[in-house]
Amino acid sequence: MEARVGETFRKRLIVFYIPLLMFLVALLFPFYWMMVTSVKPDVELYNARNAPFFVWHPTLSHWLYLFQNTIFTRWAWNTFCIATASTAVSLVAGVLAGYALSRLKFPGSTSFGIIIFITYLVPPTLLFIPLASVIAELRLLDSPWALILTYPTFLVPFSAWLLMGYFKTIPRELEECARIDGATRLQAMTKIVLPLGMPGILSAGIFSFTLSWNEFLYALVFISSPQQKTIPVGVVSELIKGDVFFWGALMAGALFGSIPIAFIYSFFVEHYVSGMTGAVKG
Amino acid sequence: MRGRPLLNTIPKNPTRATPSPGVLRSQEAAARQRLSRFATMTTWLENEAVLGYVLMAPALLLIVVFIAYPFSLGVWLSLTDKLVGKPANFIGLRNFTHLFESQIFWGTVWNTVFFTLTATVLKAVLGMWLAVLLNRKMRFARFIRATVLLPFIVPTVLRGLAWVWMFDATFSVFNWGLLWLWQTAEGLFNADFGYFRGPLWLGDPKWAMFSIILVNTWRGIPFFAISFLAGLQTVPSELYDAGDIDGATGWQKFWHITVPLIKPIAVVVIVFSFVITFADFQVVYVLTRGGPHNSTHLFATLAYQLGMASGNLGEGAAVALFMFPFLALVILWQLLYLRKEGNQ
Numbered sequence: 001m002e003a004r005v006g007e008t009f010r011k012r013l014i015v016f017y018i019p020l021l022m023f024l025v026a027l028l029f030p031f032y033w034m035m036v037t038s039v040k041p042d043v044e045l046y047n048a049r050n051a052p053f054f055v056w057h058p059t060l061s062h063w064l065y066l067f068q069n070t071i072f073t074r075w076a077w078n079t080f081c082i083a084t085a086s087t088a089v090s091l092v093a094g095v096l097a098g099y100a101l102s103r104l105k106f107p108g109s110t111s112f113g114i115i116i117f118i119t120y121l122v123p124p125t126l127l128f129i130p131l132a133s134v135i136a137e138l139r140l141l142d143s144p145w146a147l148i149l150t151y152p153t154f155l156v157p158f159s160a161w162l163l164m165g166y167f168k169t170i171p172r173e174l175e176e177c178a179r180i181d182g183a184t185r186l187q188a189m190t191k192i193v194l195p196l197g198m199p200g201i202l203s204a205g206i207f208s209f210t211l212s213w214n215e216f217l218y219a220l221v222f223i224s225s226p227q228q229k230t231i232p233v234g235v236v237s238e239l240i241k242g243d244v245f246f247w248g249a250l251m252a253g254a255l256f257g258s259i260p261i262a263f264i265y266s267f268f269v270e271h272y273v274s275g276m277t278g279a280v281k282g
Numbered sequence: 283m284r285g286r287p288l289l290n291t292i293p294k295n296p297t298r299a300t301p302s303p304g305v306l307r308s309q310e311a312a313a314r315q316r317l318s319r320f321a322t323m324t325t326w327l328e329n330e331a332v333l334g335y336v337l338m339a340p341a342l343l344l345i346v347v348f349i350a351y352p353f354s355l356g357v358w359l360s361l362t363d364k365l366v367g368k369p370a371n372f373i374g375l376r377n378f379t380h381l382f383e384s385q386i387f388w389g390t391v392w393n394t395v396f397f398t399l400t401a402t403v404l405k406a407v408l409g410m411w412l413a414v415l416l417n418r419k420m421r422f423a424r425f426i427r428a429t430v431l432l433p434f435i436v437p438t439v440l441r442g443l444a445w446v447w448m449f450d451a452t453f454s455v456f457n458w459g460l461l462w463l464w465q466t467a468e469g470l471f472n473a474d475f476g477y478f479r480g481p482l483w484l485g486d487p488k489w490a491m492f493s494i495i496l497v498n499t500w501r502g503i504p505f506f507a508i509s510f511l512a513g514l515q516t517v518p519s520e521l522y523d524a525g526d527i528d529g530a531t532g533w534q535k536f537w538h539i540t541v542p543l544i545k546p547i548a549v550v551v552i553v554f555s556f557v558i559t560f561a562d563f564q565v566v567y568v569l570t571r572g573g574p575h576n577s578t579h580l581f582a583t584l585a586y587q588l589g590m591a592s593g594n595l596g597e598g599a600a601v602a603l604f605m606f607p608f609l610a611l612v613i614l615w616q617l618l619y620l621r622k623e624g625n626q
Contacts, residue, residue, distance in 0.1 A: 015532075020415045023408075024426070027433050027504065030444040033455065037447060052458050097341035106334035114617065116341070119349055121554075121613050123561030125582035126606065129589040129599045130356035131348065153348045156341050186327055214437040216564050217582075221590055232439045236568065247447055254443050258436035265435050269428045272435070276505070277512040 031258075037251035038062050045247055062248030063256075071226065072253060075234035076260070082144050082230060083212035086151035090208050093152060094159025095201060099189055101160065102167040103175075113164070120157035124217050127153075132221050146222040147230070151212045158211075159204040162278050166200030167193060203275030206268045213261050231257040360600035366593035377600040387601070390579040397495060397580060398560045404499045405559075406552055409506020414536070416507060417514045427508070434504040442568030445497045449483035449569075456483060487577035490570050494578055498565050502555060509551045513544035546623055553616050561605060581605050 037045065039058040066072050100106075101113050131150060132141075140146040174196070175188045183191065194201070219233045226238055235253035239246055265272055327333045360377055364370035381387040416427055433441060448455050457480030464478040481489045517540060525535040541548075563582040566572060572579035572587055579587070581604055589598015 016415060016418060019411070020426075023412050023415065023503075024429070026500070027430060030441055030448065030500075031432065031436075033448055034440075034444045037444075052455050093340035093344060096337040096339075100334045100337035104330045104334040104337070106331035109334060112338055112342070115345065117617065118613055119345055121557055121609065121616070122349060123557060123582075123605070123609070125561040125563050125585070126602055126609065127349065127352045127356060129585065129595055129602055130352040130359055132590075133355060133359070133595070134348065134352050149344075150348055152344050156344055160341055184324055184328060185330070185333055186324070210435050214435075216437070216439050216567075217586075220567075221586075232437045236439050236443070245447075250443055251447065254440035257440045261436055262432060265431075266428065269424075269431075273427075273431070273508055273512070277509050 034251045034255045034258075037247055038249075038255050040248060042248065062246075062252045065246075065249045066252045066256065070234075070238060070249070070253075072231070072234070072256065074227065075229050075231045076256075078144060078228060079213055079230040079232075079257075080260075082147045082151070083209050085144075085148040086155060086212045087205055087208040089148065090152040090155035090159050091201060091205055093156045094163055094204060095194070095197075097156070097160040098163030098167055099193060102164045103172075103189075103193070116157050116160050116164075119153070120161050122154075122157075124154055124215075128217055128221050131218070135222050141222060142224050142228055144228065147212075147215070147219055150218050150222070151215060155208045155211060159208060162204050162207075162275060163197065163200055165278055166203075167197055170196050199271065199274075200278070202268070203271040203278060206264070206271050207275035210261055210265065210272070356599045356603060359596050360603050362596045364595040364599075366595060370596070373596070377597050380597065381600060381604075386576045386579065386584070389576060390581060390584045390601075391604075393491065393578060394560065394580045397491070397498070397562075398556060401495050401498045401502065401559050402552065402556050404495070405502040405506050405555060406548075408499065409503050410510055410548075412503060412507035413510035413514055414540075416511050427511070431504045431508055433501050434508075438501060438564040439568045441501065442497060442565055445493075445500075446484065446569055449493055451480060451482050451485065456480065484570050485574055487574055490574060490578045494565050494569050497569060498559060498562060501565070502559070505555065506551060510544060510548065513547035514540065517543045549619065550616075553612060557609060557612055560608065 036053070036055050039060065039062070040055045041057055041059045041061070044056060097112075097116065101109060101116065131153075135141055135146045135150070140149070170193055175192050178188045178192050179185070214232065215230075216232045219230045220237075223229055223233065226234065229237070231253070235250065235257055239250050239253055327336065359370070361372060361374060362370035363373045363376075412430065416423070416430065420426070451457055460480050461478050464475060468475050483489050483493050521539050521543075522535055525539055530538070561582055562580060563586065566578055566580055566583045567586070570578045572583045576584075581601055585598045585602040587598075588594050588601055592598075
């Protein structure tokens, strides 16, 4: 659907440029809004007569408030550690399961595949109440381990499903050659399939990391002390006191909670996209 | 040699540095045993079935402990009057009958259906439109595609907060913009329309529902657009050329070439998003917490309010379980659909 010869500029403007521009503005405006709000002095924030789109006297006071008067950096560190650990757990389990399901024939392998697929479609909201009891039984409430162990419930099925599809694209012959040369099955997996599957594993990893960074419900339910919170929960629960919203600081928190993940994403766009579309296609 | 006195291992004859043949033999035996144990393990792992189960074990363990067990626990909880910190008593289906008598519950059922259907249709239509736009050749295509995904990757609740502030009735963009339009219109028609009062976006039940649908759609469009785009890129351009030769219009080409070809991907994307939207929690929690007057509750937020905020775990678990039959149907249909596609 490229620009075709004979298409007038006017037509292109109406069917292409204007709609695309509208989409971009609509999709990106909230980010602009976060940014502008976070540097607006309160006088401008709570003045209904000002045009709200601009800032006349930018201030860093909300940013300073966020970093000095709240434990935002602590939340950021928690979020980072939990996301890294749960991604690692999920990748190990996901790679092994994905390999087994795509390469090995064993009794029950089809049903395991179906189980993985079903759990892939089980939303966290279905199970959070009994899961909270399980976490309490394991004495993990209010500990980062509660999240590191429960995030894989949605990350493992996703990674396994994605990697299953990816491993299938690696020619079986490569592995067979290695086996003829005397490699064991395990060696064939670690020396041939895993290195070749690296792009897929990276995709699964990036996607899992962003999912854990963004997770909200489990972190809200399993963690109660401010010290242990992750960014999304910390910002929502600690920066809103009752009905009082500190909009400047809140938007600064939202901004700085989004920047790291947007930064990581910018380096791995292609992997992220192939992870997303690959997971859907299976 | 563990457990034996150390002295025994010291050679009796100090001039001979090498250990006695007996000791040597026992060491050799131990080594051989270790080796053979290793060998049996590797031959064991050569067995496809054994290796398969070993590799599946971590994933299955996680699924059993954190999905299957909680699920059965959830079914049990829904049949009890469990409160936080109190022992559970079996009460049969009373939680469910209680819910059936509650207006809030039926309101939630209706909200969930309406919210899911509207948001999914909007996301699919707008996402498709955006995908078609992004599929054209243009400058900065990669950059634009990357930015389009931004609303999807940053944390939902944080984006949600930005929206809450945008919906603010007094100080924020929407009502300011509407007021501006109002005054401009007044100037244009040289008339006095009277006092302008913008909607209380999150404070009025109708507008609150509109708002959560809007935000959910906003966040989901990029996912649809990029997934559809991946599908569009597999459509060979010769087909469009052929369409051009036959004199097809843009719409005809879209309906007769694009749609049939990306249908397999589109169906999976839509079903997937349907499930996520149906089970949404974050958007509602941040924007309205189910209010005003419980008018925007979805299953997930009602379950949270009953189970966590009020500590009535039994009833909360029952509400969450209402999602299950529906999800089961979707999953079953999807499995059958994938199997059919696989056979083709």
